[in-house]
Amino acid sequence: MAKAIKKSALNSDQIQEAYIDYVLTNNEPPKSVYNFAKSLKISENEFYNHFASFSGIEKAIWTSLTITAISKIKEQEIWAQYNSREKILSFFYSYVELLKTQRSFVVYSLKKYSKRLSTPDVLSAAREIFENFAEEVITEGLESGELAERKHLSKRYKDALWLQFAFIVKFWMEDDSVGFEKTDEAIEKGINLAFDLFQRSPIDHLFEYGKFLVQNGKLKEKMRI
Amino acid sequence: MKAQESMPTTKVERSAKFVKTGFQIGGNYIKHYSKKLFNPDLNRDELNEDNASDIYNSLSQLKGSALKIAQMLSMDKNIMPKAYITKFTQSQYNAPPLSGPLIVRTFTKSFGKPPEKIFDTFNINSTRAASIGQVHEATLNGKKLAVKVQYPGVGDSISSDLKLVKPFAFRILGMNEKELNIYIREVEERLLEETDYKLEVRRSIEISQACKNLKNTLFPTYYPELSSDKIISMDWMEGLHLKEFLKTDPSQELRNKIGQALWDFYHFQQHELRAVHADPHPGNFLITPDKKLAVIDFGCIKEIPDDFYNPFFKLTSPGFMNNKAATIDAFRKLELIRPDDSKQQVEFYFKAYKEMISLFALPDTSKVFDFRPPEFFENIFDWGEKITKMPEFKQPRGVKHFIYINRTNFGLYTILNELGATVKTDTYQPHV
Numbered sequence: 255m256a257k258a259i260k261k262s263a264l265n266s267d268q269i270q271e272a273y274i275d276y277v278l279t280n281n282e283p284p285k286s287v288y289n290f291a292k293s294l295k296i297s298e299n300e301f302y303n304h305f306a307s308f309s310g311i312e313k314a315i316w317t318s319l320t321i322t323a324i325s326k327i328k329e330q331e332i333w334a335q336y337n338s339r340e341k342i343l344s345f346f347y348s349y350v351e352l353l354k355t356q357r358s359f360v361v362y363s364l365k366k367y368s369k370r371l372s373t374p375d376v377l378s379a380a381r382e383i384f385e386n387f388a389e390e391v392i393t394e395g396l397e398s399g400e401l402a403e404r405k406h407l408s409k410r411y412k413d414a415l416w417l418q419f420a421f422i423v424k425f426w427m428e429d430d431s432v433g434f435e436k437t438d439e440a441i442e443k444g445i446n447l448a449f450d451l452f453q454r455s456p457i458d459h460l461f462e463y464g465k466f467l468v469q470n471g472k473l474k475e476k477m478r479i
Numbered sequence: 480m481k482a483q484e485s486m487p488t489t490k491v492e493r494s495a496k497f498v499k500t501g502f503q504i505g506g507n508y509i510k511h512y513s514k515k516l517f518n519p520d521l522n523r524d525e526l527n528e529d530n531a532s533d534i535y536n537s538l539s540q541l542k543g544s545a546l547k548i549a550q551m552l553s554m555d556k557n558i559m560p561k562a563y564i565t566k567f568t569q570s571q572y573n574a575p576p577l578s579g580p581l582i583v584r585t586f587t588k589s590f591g592k593p594p595e596k597i598f599d600t601f602n603i604n605s606t607r608a609a610s611i612g613q614v615h616e617a618t619l620n621g622k623k624l625a626v627k628v629q630y631p632g633v634g635d636s637i638s639s640d641l642k643l644v645k646p647f648a649f650r651i652l653g654m655n656e657k658e659l660n661i662y663i664r665e666v667e668e669r670l671l672e673e674t675d676y677k678l679e680v681r682r683s684i685e686i687s688q689a690c691k692n693l694k695n696t697l698f699p700t701y702y703p704e705l706s707s708d709k710i711i712s713m714d715w716m717e718g719l720h721l722k723e724f725l726k727t728d729p730s731q732e733l734r735n736k737i738g739q740a741l742w743d744f745y746h747f748q749q750h751e752l753r754a755v756h757a758d759p760h761p762g763n764f765l766i767t768p769d770k771k772l773a774v775i776d777f778g779c780i781k782e783i784p785d786d787f788y789n790p791f792f793k794l795t796s797p798g799f800m801n802n803k804a805a806t807i808d809a810f811r812k813l814e815l816i817r818p819d820d821s822k823q824q825v826e827f828y829f830k831a832y833k834e835m836i837s838l839f840a841l842p843d844t845s846k847v848f849d850f851r852p853p854e855f856f857e858n859i860f861d862w863g864e865k866i867t868k869m870p871e872f873k874q875p876r877g878v879k880h881f882i883y884i885n886r887t888n889f890g891l892y893t894i895l896n897e898l899g900a901t902v903k904t905d906t907y908q909p910h911v
Contacts, residue, residue, distance in 0.1 A: 330583070330593065331595055332579070332583065332593070332595065332603065335579075335603075336579060336580070339578070340578055340579050340580050343578050343579075343580035343581065344579075344580035344583070347580050347581065347583070347584040348584075351584070351587065351588075431632070433588055435631045435632050436631075436632060438581060438584060438585075438631040438632070439631050439632040441581075442577070442578060442581050442631070446578070
């Protein structure tokens with residue numbers, strides 16, 4: 255329930271908090287903005303000064319969780335020593351740690367999307383922030399040679415990481431192991447796999463070899479024999 | 480449960496790995512029989528070798544408990560044909576490292592802060608792999624520490640890995656599933672204990688306290704306040720692993736000294752503590768610069784209950800087995816002879832096990848034993864190969880405690896052999 259808050263201006267954090275409290279208590283969004291504003295003892299107008307809708311609040315919560323995780327990991331002393339693989343790993347480990355503080359809300363917020371494959375609307379802003387971060391890390395990796403520059407494909411690396419993001423959050427939501435240890439494993443294995451694929455690998459060599467054969471070996475003719 | 484369902488990839492992958500091995504082994508048999516059509520003299524060595532290498536290859540691609548099982552099987556050389564052994568022993572120093580962020584994560588979970596806030600320095604790159612974890616170097620208040628960090632999820636995967644490895648274990652050992660389950664459970668229990676680092680710290684402290692007066696043997700100090708269920712902090716021990724030590728071409732006197740320390744360490748535990756460090760593989764020991772033996776890993780402890788200790792060690796006391804009635808009685812207590820065995824069977828197993836135990840306990844029954852000559856080991860191998868071909872030994876016999884006691888003693892013998900040591904074997908006598 256909305257706490258007894260001073261009648262004067264509420265900031266957006268307080269509105270967020272009240273909203274989380276409401277949905278977790280009632281397991282559904284408030285009936286209307288009017289109702290919700292009334293229970294907070296603020297005007298509807300004041301609500302709209304901060305948010306355009308209830309899903310706007312959820313979006314903002316996800317955004318701030320994601321921003322907090324990114325700025326937290328960047329504060330670590332060890333950050334500068336990490337390569338891009340480790341930076342992404344580090345992001346996910348802090349992210350799931352942070353999500354733990356809001357677990358009920360996370361589950362509430364995403365559960366209604368569980369059937370859909372596309373990005374849930376509430377994550378759209380968080381996605382942008384994550385992808386900016388991922389792109390920054392990937393660019394570093396490409397520059398240092400840690401990751402393989404591939405025509406067209408290297409632009410899609412961040413999409414692959416977004417898929418990991420969605421998978422990890424979903425996995426974590428359903429994880430019932432002690433200390434979410436299974437999620438740690440999922441992160442370690444999934445991100446390592448992604449980065450193994452981003453690196454120069456036998457696939458690149460295979461591709462180059464094939465290209466070479468096509469260009470020089472008159473492969474087509476020979477195949478017909 | 481949903482969470483489990485959502486992650487079948489690993490399990491399926493792992494099963495697939497084993498299924499593949501199954502096909503390969505099947506293939507090896509076909510290869511063997513088709514070759515045999517043309518060359519009837521072909522023996523099974525090549526087949527065993529092929530099978531072992533395929534099983535090994537698939538095991539080495541798995542982490543955690545499967546690796547441990549490979550180690551386990553490699554230690555139990557007395558029942559494994561020779562060709563399997565050479566392949567399996569390769570698996571002892573092999574596991575890919577954890578990422579830096581996961582190390583940081585593990586510390587944050589255990590202590591609420593990253594390693595660099597706990598120690599004065601902490602090397603995020605591990606210096607050494609242990610089968611279910613890895614070791615990092617750290618310093619605190621001018622002291623160098625070794626910090627062991629466990630892989631996440633090891634405990635959970637042990638049971639499922641054991642299920643996967645089972646059919647192959649039966650195949651390799653040529654035994655029946657139902658009968659072997661009791662042993663598999665014993666192994667599972669020990670393996671699960673190994674994942675409990677809090678237990679390991681407690682036992683390490685207890686045993687190193689109890690053993691502190693042993694000559695030429697050192698133990699690191701453990702720091703429970705810097706340890707958790709996934710992390711163990713202890714003093715960093717300087718020293719060489721057995722292989723490196725042997726490269727320094729140590730004198731015979733020195734070899735004997737280290738060998739004696741090892742022998743005394745094990746026999747003091749068996750007879751005075753009735754609980755034994757049951758993982759005598761070379762990676763768990765160091766030879767320090769002042770030429771002492773350092774014991775650095777207490778993951779696997781086997782407690783020896785009285786109903787095993789008494790009959791078993793009676794058998795190894797000199798002259799005991801000349802008394803046939805008492806020997807058969809002891810064999811019955813150890814379930815080497817079963818209640819429903821016929822008269823002929825009793826006679827057969829009495830002879831067979833008497834031979835085996837006389838062979839195996841030779842070091843204990845001699846006052847001084849030289850572990851260098853290969854005959855002792857060859858005799859044991861030959862015996863092992865002989866019994867794997869005998870239908871009477873198709874089913875396992877003996878209480879479950881044999882697994883770890885045999886593994887311990889045989890592991891010890893193997894190290895002493897590699898060391899080329901001669902030791903006094905009557906320093907600690909059984910209390911029976």
